Amino acid sequence: MKITSRLTTVCFTIVALAWSLQALAVSPADIKRGEYLARVGDCVSCHTAPHGKDFAGGLPMLTPVGAIYTTNITPDPETGIGKYTETEFGKALRRGVAKDGHHLYPAMPYPSYAKVSDQDIHYLYVYFMNGVKPVRQANKASEIPWPLNYRFPLAVWNAIFLDKEVYQPDPAKDAHWNRGAYLVQGLGHCGACHTPRGVAFQEKALTEKSDHFLSGEVLEGWSATNLRGDHNTGLGRWSEGDILVYLKTGANQHSSAFGTMTPVINNSTEGMSVEDLTGISRYLKTVKGTDDKGQKPYQYNASSTLAQLNQPTKFKGARLYQQYCAACHGANGKGVAPYLSPLAGNSAVMDPDPSSLINVILNGSPQLKPQGVAAPYNMPKFRHTLNDIEVAELVSFMQKAWNHNLEETSAKAVAKIRKMPPSAH
Structure with a gap:
C-alpha cells in the first residue's frame, strides 16, 4: 500500500512538474x-x-x-x-x-x-x-x-x-504582396463573406487566380461587396492608401463601413499594424476586376438628380431622400467624408444587389469605434418609419441618382429583408 501511495505521489509530482515546465515555456x-x-x-x-x-x-x-x-x-x-x-x-x-x-x-x-x-x-x-x-x-x-x-x-x-x-509565397511578388495574400486568403478569411458560394455552400474560389474570388456575395441579408478592381462596383477607384485608411478607421473618401462590416473594423482591422494593412491593400489592388465588363466607367453627374429634388411632389423617391437622407448625405450625394458617407459613386450603392441598401435603411448600422472612439455620426434605422413601398422608392431613387443608372428595387425585395430575424442584422 505504501509503495502504491508513493508511486501515485511521484506520478502526480511528475504531472505537476510537466505542467509547470509547460507554463514556464x-x-x-x-x-x-x-x-x-x-x-x-x-x-x-x-x-x-x-x-x-x-x-x-x-x-x-x-x-x-x-x-x-x-x-x-x-x-x-x-x-x-x-x-x-x-x-x-x-x-x-x-x-x-x-x-x-x-x-x-x-x-x-x-x-x-x-x-x-x-x-x-x-x-x-x-x-x-x-x-x-x-x-x-x-x-x-x-x-x-x-x-x-x-x-x-x-x-x-x-x-x-x-x-x-x-499558403506558399509567390517568389515573383514582393514581401508586402505575399503578406497581404496570406492574410486575405488565410486568417483574414475575406473570401468567406466576399466570395460567391456554390450549391454545396462552398466558396467558388480561394485565390485571386479565379474571377469568382472576392467578387461579392449576399449573406444574412447583407451584400458583401466586390473587392476586386472593378471601376463601378469594386475597388477600382480606390488607391492603396484609401483601402488602408478604410480598414484602419472604417471610412474614407469613397465610403464608410456599415452593417456586418462594422464589427470587422471595430474588432479586427483597426487594431492591425500599418505594415499588415499595407500588405492587404497592395494585394487587393492587384486583384483584377471582372464584374464591370461591358459597363461604362462611372462618371459623377448630379444634374438630373438635383432637378428631381427640386420637384419632390413629382418624384416620390426624391421627396423621401430630401426628407430623410439629404441632411447627412447631401443633395449632391457627396456627404461629408469621412464622417458622413458619400453615396454618389459609392460601390455599395452601385451594387446590382440592393440588399445592403435595404438592410441599412431598415435596421441602421452598429457604431464604428476606431481605436475605441465612437464615430460622431451613426446611421439610424427607419424600420418603423418607412413602409416597404417607401423603402423601395428611396432605394430606387439612390440607384438612379447621380448617374448610377441601376434597375429599380421592388417592395417585395424590401419585405423579404424586413422579415429576416434580428440576428441577421
Whole structure:
C-alpha cells in the first residue's frame, strides 16, 4: 500500500512538474503574438453573442438549412477547448474537425484557415490557452432539422472542396504582396463573406487566380461587396492608401463601413499594424476586376438628380431622400467624408444587389469605434418609419441618382429583408 501511495505521489509530482515546465515555456511575447493573430482572424466577432462574454460562443449564424450557433472557444475544460492539445486545436482550425472527431460546419472558415502556418497556429493556441479567461457556457445545438443535421457528409464535403495546402509565397511578388495574400486568403478569411458560394455552400474560389474570388456575395441579408478592381462596383477607384485608411478607421473618401462590416473594423482591422494593412491593400489592388465588363466607367453627374429634388411632389423617391437622407448625405450625394458617407459613386450603392441598401435603411448600422472612439455620426434605422413601398422608392431613387443608372428595387425585395430575424442584422 505504501509503495502504491508513493508511486501515485511521484506520478502526480511528475504531472505537476510537466505542467509547470509547460507554463514556464510560454512567453508573454508568444501570448501577445497570438492575441494579435486572433484579432486578425476576428475570432471575437463570431464567437461572442450579443452582450455575451468574449469567445464564449452562442452567436446565431443563418444558413440555407437553419441556424447554427458559434461555439465556446475559451479554455474552459468542460464547455470550451481547455482539453485540446495543440495538434487537436490545429486540426479544428485547419481541417474543421473537433477534438471528439465531429465535423464542423463550413460556416467556420476552416477552408481559409487551412492556409495558416504552423507557427501562427502555435501562437494562437498559446494565446487561447493562456491569454483568454475561461468561461463555463455550454454550446447551443444547431436548429438544422433532421436528417440534414447529420455531420458525416461533411467528410465528403472536405474531400471535395478543402484545399489542405498551407499558403506558399509567390517568389515573383514582393514581401508586402505575399503578406497581404496570406492574410486575405488565410486568417483574414475575406473570401468567406466576399466570395460567391456554390450549391454545396462552398466558396467558388480561394485565390485571386479565379474571377469568382472576392467578387461579392449576399449573406444574412447583407451584400458583401466586390473587392476586386472593378471601376463601378469594386475597388477600382480606390488607391492603396484609401483601402488602408478604410480598414484602419472604417471610412474614407469613397465610403464608410456599415452593417456586418462594422464589427470587422471595430474588432479586427483597426487594431492591425500599418505594415499588415499595407500588405492587404497592395494585394487587393492587384486583384483584377471582372464584374464591370461591358459597363461604362462611372462618371459623377448630379444634374438630373438635383432637378428631381427640386420637384419632390413629382418624384416620390426624391421627396423621401430630401426628407430623410439629404441632411447627412447631401443633395449632391457627396456627404461629408469621412464622417458622413458619400453615396454618389459609392460601390455599395452601385451594387446590382440592393440588399445592403435595404438592410441599412431598415435596421441602421452598429457604431464604428476606431481605436475605441465612437464615430460622431451613426446611421439610424427607419424600420418603423418607412413602409416597404417607401423603402423601395428611396432605394430606387439612390440607384438612379447621380448617374448610377441601376434597375429599380421592388417592395417585395424590401419585405423579404424586413422579415429576416434580428440576428441577421
